Amino acid sequence: MSVDKATVARIASLARIKVSDEELEAMVPELNQILGWVEQLGEVDVTGIEPMTAVIPNTLRLRDDVVDADPLTGGGRRDAVLANAPAAEHGFFGVPKVIE
Amino acid sequence: MSDNANDVTELGVAAIRDGVAKGDFSAREVAEAFNANVAAAGELNAFIVATPDMALEAAGRVDADRAAGKALGKMAGVPIGMKDLFATNGVQTTAASHILEGFSPQYESTVSQKLWDAGAGMLGKLNLDQFAMGSSNETSYFGNVISPWRRNDGGNAPLAPGGSSGGSSSAVAARLCPAATGTDTGGSIRQPAAFTGITGIKPTYGRCSRWGIVAFASSLDQAGPMARDVRDCAIMLEAMAGFDPKDATSLDMPVPEWEAGLTADMKGKKVGIPREYRMDGMDADVAKSWEDGIAWLRDAGAEIVDISLPHTKYALPAYYIIAPAEASSNLARYDGVRYGLRDLPEGAGLQDMYAATRAAGFGAEVKRRILIGTYVLSAGFYDAYYTQAQKVRTLISHDFKNAFTECDVILAPTTPSASFALGEKSGDPLEMYLNDVFSVPASLAGLPAMSVPAGLNREGLPLGLQIIGNAFDEQGVLNAGLALEQRAGFTAKPEKWW
Amino acid sequence: MSEYRIQGATGEWEVVIGLEVHAQVTSKAKLFSGAATAFGAEPNSQVSLIDAAMPGMLPVPNRECIRQAVRTGMAIDAEINKWSRFDRKNYFYADLPQGYQISQLYHPLVGEGRLEIQLDDKDPENTKTIGIERIHVEQDAGKLMHDQHPTMSYVDLNRSGVALMEIVSRPDMRSPAEAGAYVRKLRTILRYVGSCDGNMEEGSMRADVNVSVRRPGEPFGTRTETKNVNSVRFVMATIEHEANRQVDLIESGGKVVQETRLFDPDTGTTRSMRSKEDAHDYRYFPDPDLLPLVLEDAFLDECRASLPELPDAKRHRYENGLGLSAYNAGILTAEVETARWFEELLVQTAKAQGKDDADVAKQAANWLTSELFGALNKVGKGLDDSPVSPAAGAELLALIGDGTISGSIAKQVLEKMLETGDGAAAIVEREGLKQESDTGAIEAAIDAVMAANADKVEEYRGGKDKLFGFFVGQTMKAMQGKANPQVVNELLKTKLG
């Protein structure tokens, strides 16, 4: 499968990366080169093989239902959460107005 | 930096720790000496931010504890460099990306916290490939890191320190720090270690907490130490590793005493030589160093056995599907809303702001991987690419499992070549990706793997040998590394030109 | 219930409805972080570094959220998947800090189940089974505020990361009424189980309403999905409007497009939600930060053991074990609080009267459904804030049971109890409402009544049996209502011959 300019434009839009026309032109052959190369995986017979789920055999550990037990994983720290915000307003994150 | 034998910056982790404990010198003296080296090495561009005061503060605490007769930590008095992928409380953390420029975390990564708790101090935040994506440290927003090494051809071509932990490798090789943290997703500890004549180990996936490390590819990312020798790596890994309830993939098992368990005696051990790693047109110096490694391990008492890892060829393409796919999702959070860069063109709506911010904030390689990752996960392609790659990953993991029924550790080259000149491969992404051909399989299987210096090639540049171990067997890896190290007798160091 | 059909210009249309109900899991902390879930907190005050998607933050799932979803699955008789996984659903929006929602697409926690809905309030046995395809666990998003600034929207992440169960029905419903009954029944079960408070005003439960129309018997038509409808009434209105809109559209030569729509409660109509239009390629893949979720047998055993008796089972027990009417059993089990109140009343009543539950169940049920509900209604209260406790009710019922007061006096006593909060016995004592069982006094009253109505005594004795009630009434009146009706009856029968 190879990608064309329109496909790359759609992917870039899906990934929310603005690209100029020249950038698109340059990306098409680059991405095709990489995609063409990874497609050799298609040769591998994977009949009966499960996709990898846990690289080291291990299952999911669950956490107790406790609020704010650890400041690193709990809430109640609005200042820390907003400290780096480009537009923090009245305790909120500000973004350009969204019309739903 | 003076070349006199009393220069503490010539010392590694163990020697500094022991010297401070004995009172041969103070932690403060050590910190000051390394601070001076960092300050004088601007040309290497290894650091994004230097934090000399933090190094001095940590040293002061160690000296005070020692004076008070308190027990000292595993890394007491050792100043280190911190790869700028680890969140450090109140200290700019960027992942070498414009999109995080100025970001000041309000938290400390688990691994860095453990190191500070063990008595280490921070010299600064080390440069890297942007979001850890690269093999030459040419993708950083903050400029290329230069290797302290130069070819012996009299030319002054600036060389790649490897990537993505290129700031770490360059700084340790240039004696700007005795050790540094690295992270390894597809070889980012081992490859730069090999390029710069230092030692680095990526432990078993889950040994070191990923909490607070800027994510690249979650199922592959592992932190590890980069230092001057095997013992130093063992010490530092002990301080970095350990169960973290904040990371659901963290291994809930005790941290072994790797330093205490070190032995170079390989008697009774089998070392596997994977035939598929002997690729067509292999660099002659690399092939020779591999032969040397085999001889050294045999000399250390090991039995050498031929093994097969049949799916080796497919590891790299599988990696270049899985890692970008995970990255495309992991990097979605950089959107200009809560932190980092915001590019808001006049009259732009929310989605335009995202697209503009991400276009301005991410470098070319990061964008390339996000696009690849987005594409392989997109509707209609998911099974053909991602599911297929994860199945191949299962096969690669099976290959290793089978191999470890026949051997204890695997010996291979770390990289297909020595370091190359900056700019030499950056025009061709695919050629750059091929650098990771020997390191990626162990990453895909989550196995511990280490690079130790094996000697110099004909250009006078370091080559590394790689030891891959079974899951949880860091000790076996470190021991084989020690056996190689003792026989390689690698003492070369870059001539100071910066 | 007759079949629901839309009468179009070209004939009849059938409506096909499926619901995806998002129910907030009852837990103290969020699904993947330790931040609180309480409703109505200051903006961004219940947000952890994880919920704000700071670099390097990782999710660790909350056991209680998993447990509640498993218990819910068991309550709808569903398959529980001992091996499940979390997936990422990738899209960009300001209320979604990670740029993905952690959800479950490929391997949900709960598989196929079912729910029985009642089609007729009066006849609880008139039921229909609605298939439930799955329940998966996922994170809620944050909240956007649009009206606080002229050019900006504000983001509050307090809800970001709160655990939701998405309960996905089969397209088995065929009318707004069925959909309404489904949502109500689901809410009842969630509240019985305790896995969701079912509070739709606070957004604890909301439905994505999938509607399509077809000619009866034909294959499914193209559906639309109306998002986040937050009351039973609105769910029904959405279906009503959407079905008619689709019929009109098709009949006028148009085509229904598969799209996301929004319900406007002010107009009762739906409209296309263009802001979500380009978001269809979600690039789901397993979340690499989370390993497969494997449930141990001991965990599942505890989940099962902790399940309460569910509404249908309870209703059957009330009917068959306690002998209640189907109607009363239906009313008493419709809300878990009502059933809980009733059962406490039953225990206290049986204890107060030294009888078995079954012997006092009808008395208790009748009193609760016909007396207490009515009296509370009059004072604008419900069971949850009733001034009369089950124990106080039992005390009142005991006074009726042992003949201390009559049923009609009991009504007065209950009113006083609601007014004052005093106990029944104290009120009866204070107000002198005690029932007269002394045969002497009653005989005297009867004698006086018979003497005053000699003509009627003659008529009665002549065969006009109906007059018996008259004598009872007159006697009770003479006794100011306080005579024991049983004693009055017996004595009258003897005296009238």
Ligand SMILES: [Mg+2]
């Ligand atoms: Mg939905």
Ligand SMILES: [Zn+2]
């Ligand atoms: Zn959902």
